[in-house]
Amino acid sequence: MGSEIEQGSIYKQLQGRHVLSLYDLTPAELVYLVDAADDMKTQHKAGKANRPLEGKTLGMLFEKPSTRTRLSFEIGIFQLGGMGMFLNTNDLHLGRGESVADTANVLSGYLNGIMLRTYDHEMIESFATHAHIPVINGLSDRHHPCQVLADLQTIREVKSGWNGVKLAYIGDGNNMAYSLLAGAAMTGMTISMASPEGYKPDSDAIQQASAVADKTGGHVEMTSDPQHAVKQADVIYTDVWKSMGQEKSNDREHAFAGYQVNRELINAARNDASFMHCLPANRGKEVTDDVMDGSQSVIFQQAENRLHAQKALMTALMG
Secondary structure (H helix, E strand, O other): OOOHHHHHHHHHHHOOOOEOOHHHOOHHHHHHHHHHHHHHHHHHHOOOOOOOOOOOEEEEEEOOOOOHHHHHHHHHHHHOOOEEEEEEHHHOHHHHOOOHHHHHHHHHOOOOEEEEEOOOHHHHHHHHHHOOOOEEEEEOOOOOHHHHHHHHHHHHHHHOOOOOOEEEEEOOOOHHHHHHHHHHHHOOOEEEEEOOOOOOOOHHHHHHHHHHHHHHOOEEEEEOOHHHHHOOOOEEEEOOOOOOOOOOOOHHHHHOOOOOEOHHHHHOOOOOOEEEEOOOOOEOOOEOHHHHOOOOEOHHHHHHHHHHHHHHHHHHHHO
16 A cells, blocks of 8 residues: 555545546556555444545436445445435436436536446446546446456455456456456456357457556466366456346357356366356356355455445545
């Protein structure tokens, strides 16, 4: 952790900013946020009140359903002294023809920050272009930075740091894959990603992560072989094969048949490898019950850390 002067400088840099992907942060800013999340968690466990956002309001705009994102932001802003307002796009004029630009300008006059959970990443980018308050990507089809911020906190907790850690991701090259590529590269970890042909992240995302990893001492590897990906892995991560909006896609069951995280795959990694999943999980599909509920699983620690990571992010941007 840096000096108080360095921490104060980074805090000032973050105020008023948008975070649409982890690449909107520098590696130093990312570390600052994880450090702040640790502090928030320690204070919360000790029962100490911390209300830096007293009197401030966060709008939470949802096109997709949510458990962890809604709870972590709504409870988080309350614990920070502010108020969260749930906004469903079906209840706004945005869902009935008002432009993104007009909606962003109007909400900027009422709120101190807004979190969007939506499908189209370009919609979030357009919203941020026209908003005059911090915009946080609570999930889009391209990125899920808030989840990976909590994931990085969790990995550092269970592995006592990021240096030398190998993260194996098994599954779809979806928004989680893109954000894990960014997070691993920015923190200097090795990430080995196993996805079927046709379901890997695009080459631009891989090149971007690799360029960052070259500067941080990390490494990015792509493979189609889950057994290869988990070799010497410290963390094994997976996600659903069908993201929201893809539920009717029947070809995915066949494509991902060999990509289940089960006891055999866990046993091919390091003996103390941790299992992670962003949740919700389709038990018996991408992961078996014995792995989900096993001693190496840290999925609920992950979920809990969403609260503290989101509190750190809101405080930095809206403080």
